[in-house]
Amino acid sequence: MAKKMKIRAFSGDNGIAIVKALIFHPMETGLRKDKDTGKTIPAHHITEVQVEHNGTKIITCLWGPTVSKNPFLSFDLKGAKPGDSVKVSWVDNLGKTESGEAKIS
């Protein structure tokens, strides 16, 4: 079964954790043409990503079609301890949603 996203979160010094998420998504701009049919491939890209730390929203990402295919997201987070949960949820322009969760190690 294909994995929808990979999330790694690890704690460092001073209670600051680093979160890395790799989300599998085509991120079509809507400007590309299919080589065989010549038809424009419709836009299909993530519009919003929400990240929660222990249930509290910490970052909202607004993405456009410029973000690369299989988008990568990384940031650092204050006040994070090993065992805390990090949840990443996204929605795309077609209304599809997906989410994943990881514990800070």
Added chain:
Amino acid sequence: MQNSRRLFLRASLAAGTAAVAAAAGLLVPQTVLANWPKKAFETQDMETAIKEISSLSELTPSDLIKVKTPTVAENGAVVSVTVKHSIPDAESISILVPKNTSKLAASYLLSGQIASFVTCRIKMRETSDVIAVVKAGGKLYSGKSRVKVTLGGCGG
């Protein structure tokens, strides 16, 4: 966070898609889609993109923002951009590419918990600056980095 709430309340998309997301039970309806700033992402004008995403216009270049990108990107489909800053009470970080069709690549609405950086990977059509705009205390601060995009992978 006040600004994020203002963005959330700016409803602009069809109720249908919000209902699908709500039915999936993964995201709370009022935080989904209603706030996607369509005009900011679709405009082909840098000033409009900045105004739409931040409600402000004037950029103040700042040494407190470092934009880390490769100097040369062999593959314009995946260019890693890290924005590191030390501006206090930053509300958002937006990444813009003046030479792309869609000028605004991404915008990150921050809570006080984000420590110092965000990294993303973007598509770049051609050699261009990558501009990071940090909104804090009613002002916009900017930093930039130039990325040379080569085609064909041989660096010619």
